[in-house]
Amino acid sequence: MSERFVVVGGDAAGMSAAAKARREDPEREVVVLERGEWVSYGACGIPYYVRGRIPDVDDLVVTEPEKLVGKYGIDLRRHHEAVAVDPADRTVTVDAADGRYDLEYADLLLATGGSGADLDVPGEDLDGVFTIRSLEEGRALREYLQPGESHHPGAELPLGGEFQDHLHGAVERVAVVGANKIGLELVAAFDARGLDVHLVDDGEHVFESGPLTLPSFGAAAAGVVEEHLRERGVTLHLDAPVERFAGEDGRVTAIESARGRVPADAVLVDEGVQPNVELAADAGIDLGPTGAVAVDDYGRTSADGVYAAGDCAEKHHLVLDRPVHLPLGLAANRGGRAVGTTVTGTPTRQGPVVGTVTMKVFDLEVASSGVLNPEEARSAGFDPVVETVSTISRAHYYPGWSRITVEMVADRETGRLLGAGLVGKEGCAHRVNAVATALHAGMTVGEVADLDLGYSPPFGPGWDPLLTAAKALSGDLD
Incomplete structure (x- = not known):
C-alpha cells in the first residue's frame, strides 16, 4: 500500500494539512486534488474584492501555487475532481481533463469545504x-x-x-x-x-x-x-x-x-453555509447531527485512514459541549494543520471552538464569542442571565470616543461566562479575543470582572467595557 497522503480540497484546511505534513515528513508523498483553479485563498476577503477595494482576485491568494509545489514539494493537481472514495480499497476516483483515474492513499483528508x-x-x-x-x-x-x-x-x-x-x-x-x-x-x-x-x-x-x-x-x-x-x-x-x-x-x-x-x-x-458532504456520504462515512462529517478530536472519521477538516466537518463547541458546524477560517486552518501532524506520526487534537466571529458593517465593528442566544444556552443545560451595558470606547476626555454596547451572558447557578457580543465604531473586534480566552479557560463573570486589562485614554476608559459588563452581570447573579 502506498504511503501517499491525499488531500481533497485546496483551500484553508487542505493546504494547511498538506504543508504541515510535508514539513513534518519531507519524504512523505502528498497529493492535493483541487477541482477548481484557485488554492490557498482568503475567502473572507471576497466582499472587499467585490467592492473594488482589492483590485485583482489573485490578490486574495495566500500562498502561490508555485511555492506550494517548489518549496513544500506538494503534488498539486488543479482541475482534478475527486468523485468517489472507496475506504475498503483506500482509493480515490478522480476526474481530470485527460480522463478518469484511481489514486491510492494511505491517509486521506476530506477538506471539501462548504457551499x-x-x-x-x-x-x-x-x-x-x-x-x-x-x-x-x-x-x-x-x-x-x-x-x-x-x-x-x-x-x-x-x-x-x-x-x-x-x-x-x-x-x-x-x-x-x-x-x-x-x-x-x-x-x-x-x-x-x-x-x-x-x-x-x-x-x-x-x-x-x-x-x-x-x-x-x-x-x-x-x-x-x-x-x-x-x-x-x-x-x-x-x-x-x-x-x-x-x-x-x-x-x-x-x-x-x-x-x-x-x-x-x-x-x-x-x-x-451547507457543508459539502456528498463525497463522504456516498462512501458510507458517518455524518453528524449537524449534517457535516462526524469527526473525533483528531479529525478522524468513521472510515479507517480517512480524516475531515474545515467547513465540511463538525467541530466540538467548548461551551455547548456538543458538535457544531462552524464554517470559520481559523478553525479550518487549525484543523487541517492538526491532521497534517497526526498523519505523520504525532497525534494532535484539532481543538475546540467557542464561535468567535468578527465583522464590519459600514463603520461599525461587530464581534461575538460563545453563546448569546438564551434558548441555545438552555438547550445545553444552562440557566442564562443576560446583561447589556452601553459605555464609551475611550476616556471621556480623550477626543473621538464613541459608544460601545456589550451584551454578556452567564449561567445563573455557576456564574460561568457563556458568551459576549460587542458593537461599536471602534474597540470591539480585538476586545472579543479576551472573551474567547475567558471562555476557553472556563472563567466565571466574577473572575472576568477581576481581570487586569490594559488601560490608556486613547484606547479605553479606566474601566474597560468588558469589565463594566462583567461587574454588572456578576451583580445580577448575587
Whole structure:
C-alpha cells in the first residue's frame, strides 16, 4: 500500500494539512486534488474584492501555487475532481481533463469545504442570483455588476452562455437575502459602488440564527446594526421570507416575499453555509447531527485512514459541549494543520471552538464569542442571565470616543461566562479575543470582572467595557 497522503480540497484546511505534513515528513508523498483553479485563498476577503477595494482576485491568494509545489514539494493537481472514495480499497476516483483515474492513499483528508445554502424556491437558477463561497463566484458577481472590471489579460472569465448576453444591462438595485456575515459585508460593498441596496431577511431582526448560519451577535448588536443600516440608506425588509425569484428573459428582476415584491437587478443570497458532504456520504462515512462529517478530536472519521477538516466537518463547541458546524477560517486552518501532524506520526487534537466571529458593517465593528442566544444556552443545560451595558470606547476626555454596547451572558447557578457580543465604531473586534480566552479557560463573570486589562485614554476608559459588563452581570447573579 502506498504511503501517499491525499488531500481533497485546496483551500484553508487542505493546504494547511498538506504543508504541515510535508514539513513534518519531507519524504512523505502528498497529493492535493483541487477541482477548481484557485488554492490557498482568503475567502473572507471576497466582499472587499467585490467592492473594488482589492483590485485583482489573485490578490486574495495566500500562498502561490508555485511555492506550494517548489518549496513544500506538494503534488498539486488543479482541475482534478475527486468523485468517489472507496475506504475498503483506500482509493480515490478522480476526474481530470485527460480522463478518469484511481489514486491510492494511505491517509486521506476530506477538506471539501462548504457551499452557499440554497433557499429552495423557484427562480434560484436565474442569472443574477448569486451565492459567495469561492473566488470563482466572487469574480462572477463583480463582473455582473460591472462587465469587464474583473477581467485582466490572460484570465478566463468564469461566465459563459446566455449569462454573457445579460451583461450589457445596467445593475442599479441589488437585494441581499440573509442578514448574515457575508451578506451584511456585501451590503456595504454594494453601497460603496453607488447601488440602491435592499436587505431581505425572514427574521424579525438581523442576526437571528438559523441552522446553517453563524452564531448570533446578540439582540443588542442587532438593534444597533439595524439602525445604522437605515441611517446609511439601506432599505430593510424584515420578517419577509422569500417565496420566489421573478425574472425576464432568464435574468432576475425581483424578489417576491411574504411582505411584498422587491425589484432587483441582482441578488446575493447568504442563508448560511451547507457543508459539502456528498463525497463522504456516498462512501458510507458517518455524518453528524449537524449534517457535516462526524469527526473525533483528531479529525478522524468513521472510515479507517480517512480524516475531515474545515467547513465540511463538525467541530466540538467548548461551551455547548456538543458538535457544531462552524464554517470559520481559523478553525479550518487549525484543523487541517492538526491532521497534517497526526498523519505523520504525532497525534494532535484539532481543538475546540467557542464561535468567535468578527465583522464590519459600514463603520461599525461587530464581534461575538460563545453563546448569546438564551434558548441555545438552555438547550445545553444552562440557566442564562443576560446583561447589556452601553459605555464609551475611550476616556471621556480623550477626543473621538464613541459608544460601545456589550451584551454578556452567564449561567445563573455557576456564574460561568457563556458568551459576549460587542458593537461599536471602534474597540470591539480585538476586545472579543479576551472573551474567547475567558471562555476557553472556563472563567466565571466574577473572575472576568477581576481581570487586569490594559488601560490608556486613547484606547479605553479606566474601566474597560468588558469589565463594566462583567461587574454588572456578576451583580445580577448575587
